[in-house]
Amino acid sequence: MKKLINKPENIAQELISGLVKSHPQYLKLVDDNLLIRSTPKSKGKVQIVFGQGIGHEPAFDGMLGFGMHDVEIPGNIFTCSGGDRIYEGIKYAWEKSNHTPILLLIANHEGDVINGGIALEMARDEGIDVQEIILYDDIASAPKGEEEKRRGMAGIIFSFKIAGAMAEEGKSRDEIIEVVSKINSGTRTLAVAISPATIPTTGQLLFTLADDEIIVGPGVHGEAGPEGPMKLSTASEVMNIVAERVLEDGDFQAGDEVLVLINGSGATTLMEMFILYDRLDEILKEKKVTPYRPLIGNYVTTQEMAGFSLSLCKANQEVKRLWDAPANTPYFKVSGGMND
């Protein structure tokens, strides 16, 4: 393994510490390693709490702040926090906000769901008003018709952004849940990996691939998908495969407007992502589907894995407005200027 780390067991702590020290205007660490905003949201607005494994930077520890979530409970590398720690995060948000309703976001991975469940039980036992939304989008991990079994991948950024914008506007938790549930069930993501990542804690490669092979459908922890490797081809050919599957699964139709995310998994260059987008834009034009302010870059990463994922989600006027609403976090910013 060739990585700039110190002791593997200190990665989690040092990473969060460096993030917070370099962004004190945005982030602060409190209690037992809870990540919060330096300037809390004004009282009475829904608090959004999230707990997940780290190692996906900037998601979502580096995307916490105005217009996004309020409290994050960082876990270990690719491993979500224990349920009792997520409970601590919920409790912190509840107490500091003078008992404002809490929305717990859970990415659909087994550990996240189980520990989220433990946290919800503990919090509700104490009378804390908390509701959860389980986020999923990966079409490779369960067939159409079983969407709620799908993994949470980069496309869950859409739900984060919309939930965060609505909370900032002072919408009620019920309203947020109603809109975000639709965003979530309407989001479709498919990933491609072209070279593997090493797990920084163990130094082991997540999978191996020949120089001319790629994987379609890997997870955000580099888990291989249900399909074996296929031959590497051009960016356009790879995008043809990915876009076709995503468009078909999500039943995107001529006349639809869509939110678009091309997410780099860590080692893929922006150059490659723009080449991929260039082909995607052609495909969308052919299908008469209109992209709305695409987001392109490394957001939910898998260490130095090379590859990308494509996420699409239908967008009506209200969704577009919320997508454009300001956000100000260390690594995810939308300025008011996005509205033209």
Added chain:
Amino acid sequence: MTEINTLSKSNLVEIIERISAEIIDQKDVLSRLDTEIGDGDHGFSMATGFGSVSEKIVEYSQLPIGGMLKKIGFELIKTIGGAAGAVFGTMYTGQASYYDKNLAGKEHLSLGDLSMMYSEALRQVKRRGGANMGDKTMVDALEPAVVSLEQSHLDGASFQEAFSMAAEQARSGAEETRSMVAKHGRAKNLGERALGYIDPGAVSTALMFEVIRDYLLEQRP
């Protein structure tokens, strides 16, 4: 070898220390197994969790048996994290909840007591993780071991006999996960490609029962 008919808290503490040492020792092996079908960190996270428990076990041992097992469980949930933390932690909090409800204050546990504690732990682990036999998880090792403990208790076996059988059952249950398609955990995304690989959580479970067996076999009056 003298037959052991009860276990005290100090026996339990020694067992936990031995389990922690074994998991730490097998860290790399367990992580490698996880690389085949998961995300490759099972050994690392289990070793982190049990390392933390072994640092705190002396402090925990000041509590009654139920309180001590509960602390161990919550420390594992917190420090292992993920699904593994939740299920392996529940293995101990589940035992604690049976003890606190039915055995509170008892200082010497019979095989019957321990088998009931394990049964409750199994029930809670299955509820927490939603896994059943055949799903290629640690339940495939835990359930046969617990069923065997119950049977040994009914047969009037000693602790040594009971845990020798249970360890054997846990190990063969773990081996059988090779022929299973995963229904839980990250391996489930692999579908049939997980065939042939053993489930690392089931191996960890088998290791725990083997440690208990070896500990009991070494005891002298």
